[in-house]
Amino acid sequence: MSYQTLSLRRDGRILYVDIDNGPLNLMTIQMVGELFDLAGKLVFDQETGVVVLGSANPEFFIAHFDLDDLFRSMNDPDVPQSKYPDINVVQALSTMWEALPQVTIGLVDGIVRGGGLEFLLATHMRFATPRSRFCLPETSGGFLPTGGGTTRLALHIGPARAREVLLSARDFSGEEAAAYGMVNRALPADGIRAYVDDLARRAAARSAGSVAAVNQVLTKVLGGAVDAQFAGFAVENEAMRALLGIPAVQEHLRKLAELQDVEHERDLPATIAGAAR
Amino acid sequence: MSYQTLSLRRDGRILYVDIDNGPLNLMTIQMVGELFDLAGKLVFDQETGVVVLGSANPEFFIAHFDLDDLFRSMNDPDVPQSKYPDINVVQALSTMWEALPQVTIGLVDGIVRGGGLEFLLATHMRFATPRSRFCLPETSGGFLPTGGGTTRLALHIGPARAREVLLSARDFSGEEAAAYGMVNRALPADGIRAYVDDLARRAAARSAGSVAAVNQVLTKVLGGAVDAQFAGFAVENEAMRALLGIPAVQEHLRKLAELQDVEHERDLPATIAGAAR
Amino acid sequence: MSYQTLSLRRDGRILYVDIDNGPLNLMTIQMVGELFDLAGKLVFDQETGVVVLGSANPEFFIAHFDLDDLFRSMNDPDVPQSKYPDINVVQALSTMWEALPQVTIGLVDGIVRGGGLEFLLATHMRFATPRSRFCLPETSGGFLPTGGGTTRLALHIGPARAREVLLSARDFSGEEAAAYGMVNRALPADGIRAYVDDLARRAAARSAGSVAAVNQVLTKVLGGAVDAQFAGFAVENEAMRALLGIPAVQEHLRKLAELQDVEHERDLPATIAGAAR
16 A cells, blocks of 8 residues: 555554655645555455554644635546545545554644535544644634534533534634543653553554454444435535525635745734635 | 523624623513514524524623512412423523524523523533533522423433432532533633634534434434433423422512512522522 | 342442342342342332442452353343343433432442453443543454443433443543443542442431422433433344344354453453454
8 A cells, every 4th residue: 555645554453654745735635546446445454453644744644624625626527436425535534443443543743624524524543642732623714613623622622612612713723622532641852752652552553353242332322413414415515505606705715825824824823814804 | 583581693603692691691581582483484594503592791691580570480470481380481592492493502600500401401501611610509498490390400411410409509610510411511711702602613514414413323322211201391390380389388488579689699508508598 | 139140238328239149249140130120119119319339359350251251141041131122221220219219429449341341331420539440341252332331321421421432442541431421520539438428328317208309300301312222222222133143243253252361351452363363
């Protein structure tokens, strides 16, 4: 398996997948395709027990979905589209990852926003350093997170804290993300890799039968949320189509697309506020 | 809009509503009527994007439902009653506020107990200072919170912590309220207004379409709890009618009604324990 | 009521039940029988309003289910078995305790693992000292917690943190247990008894009607999880039968059964890792 946007490293039954896609680690159409391809291979890969999802970029885990590719996907007939109005490509991708037979662990030590955070919320366990920054900036651009993120956030952290994250559209630190339940816990920068490696090794040592049994119980117990999840996805899509149809929203996004560089992305909430003026 | 128990102040698309009803900020029948009236107007008010619910009283957010008015509502045929046995007036009020199209934020820097806390639990987001005190004293008087508070507490913070709050009937600090999930977070007294103002300004800047879309997804995703919520309301009502029919409970409440003053309300749990002797 | 594995002490309407079963407080078939017997008596005991479940052993709350008795229950036709494939004896026991009309409070100041932690998760409220250690070691032995623990953990603390506890199979401190929601809160060793006694006295002072009303509302509101809970139990059982049928799992358990002593149990995760070599 060799990818343009992902760096893979194997250690026994653990597969380390580092997002590695330029200075911003933008989630591009290429990356989405590669994450689908990797998930498809993992479904049949009995040698891999654990997947640790990290970043090769010291500053950005994933900046967000690439706005240039968003416009391409809206306008270029050659870009593959979901055939189903009720589930879009990132929702399908994150749900496929959520259903992997492997144990998946997200390790965040940087900036993760928008579609990147939506994808992260589909890993089975998540850890972050205090300096990490979590943000769903979409409502400040006139739309909403539509990769399953509005839905998963509500399910993971409840409506009061989900509304604060969604409507403030500000950066939340790793400590805040842990207090709100977006990640399992915050860990110091000099300890997070050891902690995640230890957890990964422990999980990798579990028998396939034990892991499958735990997954089955959790799926059964929390299965009542599955209908809710897909209903949420459908509402995300319907709203997104309506909101992206507004000329002012498109114009705002086009302005932001020109500012997709490291300097403007460091404080994206401020960049968005500036572009709205 | 001018009210006897509420002070209103507008700042752009933000409406600040301060509870302002005498030395205890008791929730009276008058206040309930005015909160209904305000909610009715807000439903059609497209100029208001955010409602910040606070208190004009430096010590009490809302002490609790006025016991004199409780007796009036039980005995005076002229007081409006709910026509439906399964939903009472405070449950209807809190549910109407919960369904407002605006973003509602509760800001607590004082004492909030009983019906006041039940109403607060229906705001979309809630913040408190450490010195704030949260209490549901009802079980110590032989009945239970019946304004939707037993139900919403179980939904917001889970059964183990809800039972501790309900059955201890003690004061919980703002820090405890945050740790248990009754509020989004605790904030220092000298920082809470700036934090809430910033959040309110951010939310007020969101387009109506974005806010509505977020509300729709959350409603869809958490909609499974709606039937549970109304079923809980019905049980609250049925139990309340039975428990208020017990002469000893009424006698205890009459004793407490005579102690509705600032001095006795500061440590209400102790006042209730004393009256029970 | 006199038991071999439980020490009982009454203080007014509070019944203190201390697990008292040898140097490890192993959950034996004898103890399970006595806990069933006690629960059966409590159902009809109107003098007891609160049950505080603690430990007479300064080091172990409950080490886990006795492995010798596990083998006996698998092989000795005289050991009583559940007649129903979808619910086993510890699931039935914990569910019976969860449904008691009394208020139940768990007080942990020591090691609680495996079946002991599964049983603890069925008390209504739980408190622990920081030095306490919480562990579900089962997956490190090739099976999974099957006393309702996989199911209740998912319901109490959500899938991301439940997976970490289940798959790491490591010891979690009382502080970690509180942060993850396994207990209401952590309390210092020199304060936990006073805190729990105060809460017990408050709960014991509540009228039977108030407590029953709170229970009814919570049952109604969270009742949607009941079907999920029993569905989870059934999956736990099915998986357990399959996994215990694997010779290597049985052999591993037989090795561990020989190490059921205080020294090896203090760091059970290390003992299990050693036995797996």
